[in-house]
Amino acid sequence: MNHRSIYLDHAATTAIDPRVREAMAPYLDRYFGNPSSVHRFGREARAAVEKAREILAEVISALPEEIVFTSSGTEANNLAITGFLEAQGGSPGHVITSAIEHPSVLNVCRYWSETRRDVIASCISVEQSGLVSPAVIEAAVSTRTRLISIMHCNNETGMIQPIEEIVEIARAHRCNVHSDAVQSFLKLPLNVRTMGLDLCTLSAHKIYGPKGIGALYVKRETPLQALLHGGPQEQWRRAGTENVAAIVGFAHAVQLGVEERENRLAHLQELENKFLETLQQLGCKYELNGLPENRVPGIMNLSFQEVLGADLLIALDLEGIVVSTGSACSSGVVEASYVINAMYQDGERAKRSIRVSFGKDNTLEEARRAAETLHRIVHTTQTHQ
Numbered sequence: 001m002n003h004r005s006i007y008l009d010h011a012a013t014t015a016i017d018p019r020v021r022e023a024m025a026p027y028l029d030r031y032f033g034n035p036s037s038v039h040r041f042g043r044e045a046r047a048a049v050e051k052a053r054e055i056l057a058e059v060i061s062a063l064p065e066e067i068v069f070t071s072s073g074t075e076a077n078n079l080a081i082t083g084f085l086e087a088q089g090g091s092p093g094h095v096i097t098s099a100i101e102h103p104s105v106l107n108v109c110r111y112w113s114e115t116r117r118d119v120i121a122s123c124i125s126v127e128q129s130g131l132v133s134p135a136v137i138e139a140a141v142s143t144r145t146r147l148i149s150i151m152h153c154n155n156e157t158g159m160i161q162p163i164e165e166i167v168e169i170a171r172a173h174r175c176n177v178h179s180d181a182v183q184s185f186l187k188l189p190l191n192v193r194t195m196g197l198d199l200c201t202l203s204a205h206k207i208y209g210p211k212g213i214g215a216l217y218v219k220r221e222t223p224l225q226a227l228l229h230g231g232p233q234e235q236w237r238r239a240g241t242e243n244v245a246a247i248v249g250f251a252h253a254v255q256l257g258v259e260e261r262e263n264r265l266a267h268l269q270e271l272e273n274k275f276l277e278t279l280q281q282l283g284c285k286y287e288l289n290g291l292p293e294n295r296v297p298g299i300m301n302l303s304f305q306e307v308l309g310a311d312l313l314i315a316l317d318l319e320g321i322v323v324s325t326g327s328a329c330s331s332g333v334v335e336a337s338y339v340i341n342a343m344y345q346d347g348e349r350a351k352r353s354i355r356v357s358f359g360k361d362n363t364l365e366e367a368r369r370a371a372e373t374l375h376r377i378v379h380t381t382q383t384h385q
């Protein structure tokens with residue numbers, strides 16, 4: 001990374017922790033066996049995969065056999081929704097999701113409802129706070145509802161969703177619950193048992209692990225049809241030779257994250273405070289998209305009067321400060337955030353929004369410098385309108 005740049009886009013991805021890279025290295029060459037092989041090379045690799053599975057399972061209070069390793073959080077979300085619906089047999093029925101889900105949930109639901117007459121997907125609206133309302137879910141549930149998929153915390157605003165209440169509604173109507181916990185993982189407690197989740201998505205590269213590895217928690221006896229057919233890997237739920245090094249790295253990133261959780265959370269809070277205090281001291285006016293409470297530390301979404309988020313992103317980038325406009329831009333075209341738009345029903349506010357997401361290795365000095373630069377750019381733009 002350019003040593004002069006300040007990376008504030010950790011909700012998009014994080015740099016791998018050097019300790020994670022070190023833990024992975026032997027599994028790229030020395031222990032290169034195929035975990036399905038019966039000989040000693042295979043057994044070494046198998047042992048590493050199963051150890052990693054135990055680590056992950058224990059952290060979320062699941063059983064090892066309830067963890068399916070996938071190629072990404074995206075694949076885990078696809079497997080959760082499509083795999084669950086396919087396993088319903090003749091009539092998959094009704095799915096409820098929200099307007100602020102990650103595209104790997106939204107577009108799967110959209111695909112199903114557009115291509116299958118027997119599937120209806122309800123994409124419910126959210127409140128201005130960025131919270132999904134349990135009452136709105138309750139109103140959307142019908143006797144045909146099979147699955148409710150609501151994320152644990154949103155990747156653009158950090159807003160924490162009322163999963164426990166949603167699970168209660170689901171239980172009363174005998175439907176299952178999936179939650180995308182990619183952004184909340186290691187920030188919020190995640191006990192799949194006490195939370196009552198049936199399916200839960202995780203990804204490594206948002207927690208200082210490698211890219212290209214995710215996991216799906218599948219509660220025992222939850223019906224699930226594989227998306228990839230082939231060998232018996234992952235108990236027939238995901239064929240293909242396991243990405244052993246990435247799986248080892250994922251588990252190591254999880255272990256470090258658990259050990260360092262309190263320190264990391266406290267540090268993220270300090271970074272956020274320093275950043276906002278600096279903006280306030282400089283008299284920079286901003287709107288926080290979402291609420292100050294019910295938010296995980298480290299992810300902030302801000303709008304500034306008369307300044308487009310896309311312009312701000314580019315001007316900051318020229319000064320070495322890296323933020324995002326929330327939704328990743330496709331084909332280089334930066335579009336207004338659909339999440340912010342869903343909250344405020346205000347396309348202009350959505351176009352003016354940026355996401356600042358801190359990580360464990362940012363310094364307070366970086367937070368202060370980023371806020372100062374941001375203020376300078378916003379102020380210059382506003383006075384030259």
Ligand SMILES: *Cc1c(COP(=O)(O)O)cnc(C)c1O
Nearest residue numbers: 072073074102155180182183203
């Ligand atoms: C990043 C992210 C994903 C996708 O995970 P990948 O491993 O990048 O495919 C899914 N959901 C949320 C909330 C995310 O932030």
